Amino acid sequence: MDSKHTDKTAAPKRSHRLVPKEDRNTVGEKQVENPKMRCEEVSVFYDNGGTKAINSVSLDIGDNEVIAMIGPSGCGKSTFIRCLNRMNDTIEGCRVDGRIYLDGKNIYDRDVDVVPLRARVGMVFQKPNPFPKSIFDNVAYAPRIHGLVTNKSETEELVEKSLIRAGLWNEVKDRLTQPGTGLSGGQQQRLCIARTIAVNPEVILMDEPCSALDPIATAIIEELIEELRQEYAIAIVTHSMQQASRVSQRTAYFHLGDLIEIGPTEQIFLNPLHQLTQDYITGRFG
């Protein structure tokens, strides 16, 4: 091997010095040109102010973008993602400070009704949680409540369309009246995604949606995420760095309640700016 060739294949030399661990200001580009949601100085407290779980986090979620949220256990990923559709409102003693805009409107304004908000910003949880109802009714339930369908044929059409988009239709079309809880874990998760997209959301939040699934079911969900991105903005919490790099365009790295670094996914994983990000992606933390 001549020296020229060796140089070419050597790991690229870092052209910058990493931001030291002690510096907890966010590095990287927090804002995008076409934000669907914009978070400004969001802090979250539990236990009536006794514990601060999120410390002044600002970031954008772009339209037609998948943003991955990563970081060690307990760093506040779930807490943060729950702010985006005011799910933390349901937790006793939890307070959210700061501003979160959806299409320019602060979702924490007094005049915002959380029921339609949660239809616009839907959520898929770690553990698939179908209602104790039939497969059909799992998908039809929310559209009926929100008045999106007015008769049987409209309902049937929407249920079919949602199940097709969630990649589940062929597996369940002959058993729509059977309970949703009787499906496999991966099928249940796709049913929950069908249920979420049935109300025509604009943003989909996913908190570790694949952590209970095998690699095949995971691959199906990941393909689905890529497809859904064409129409929605998606925020996904994941413990899998491989998953983050497969599905997301931008990645946010959290550490003990701070947003340490945010940027294009490739940059975060190949050339991070912060020492803490570097430690995490190389397995030295978490």
Ligand SMILES: Nc1ncnc2c1ncn2[C@@H]1O[C@H](COP(=O)(O)OP(=O)(O)OP(=O)(O)O)[C@@H](O)[C@H]1O
């Ligand atoms: N309901 C709650 N009441 C009080 N403290 C909470 C509550 N939920 C979370 N916390 C605390 O807030 C911090 C962040 O927790 P959170 O669940 O958001 O972390 P996470 O990054 O999602 O972790 P994991 O990767 O394990 O899911 C932790 O210190 C946790 O103990």
Ligand SMILES: [Mg+2]
């Ligand atoms: Mg969590």
